[in-house]
Amino acid sequence: MRLRLMKRFLPLLVVALLAAAHVHKPANAAGDALYQKASGVEAYLGIVPAQITKDHKPTGPEGPMHGSVPEGANQYHLVAAIFDAMSGERITDAIVTGQVSARGKTGGKQRLDLMSIEGTQTYGGYFTFAGPGPYTIVLTISRQGAAKVITLSFPYEHRPR
Secondary structure, eight states: OHHHHHHHHHHHHHHHHHHHHHHHSOTTOTTSTTEEEETTEEEEEEEEEGGGGTTOOOSSTTOSTTSSOOOSSSEEEEEEEEEETTTOOBOOSEEEEEEEEETTBOOOEEEOEEEEETTEEEEEEEEEOOSSOOEEEEEEEEETTOSSOEEEEEEEOOOOO
16 A cells, blocks of 8 residues: 555656756755756756656646656666756756766666646656666757756666666
8 A cells, every 4th residue: 555655746756856856956056966057957857667656647738757767777767957047947948868877887868848747847767777876967958049058967877676
């Protein structure tokens, strides 16, 4: 019973924690590996096992989360909460791509989907983390009318479950 409840509500908890992190973390928290700030943008990452999102109910017309939960081991859901550093407003009009690379192996890029859970908008997608790492997670953020594409790089030590 507890596992079923955890599976149902963990994605919401992750989004809530990301939102709370933005409110309570100082803007100079660049030492936190899952936080980056550059070119007027702040981003927070969250990573959960893909199976936790299996029972996610669609919150809008997008249907099942990112198509469907990938099969197999080592599949994880990456969530990125992105904010304008000056105003603190969420950025929801960007094209965001993610790339997860292990040491010596460059991972493929994929566009992250804009997703809405309980009225909070973030970007997300599924990635493979095959071992403990280290990994580098790169977000590329492109906004219409912006002079340049923003690239944020996150070092990440994965702890498989």
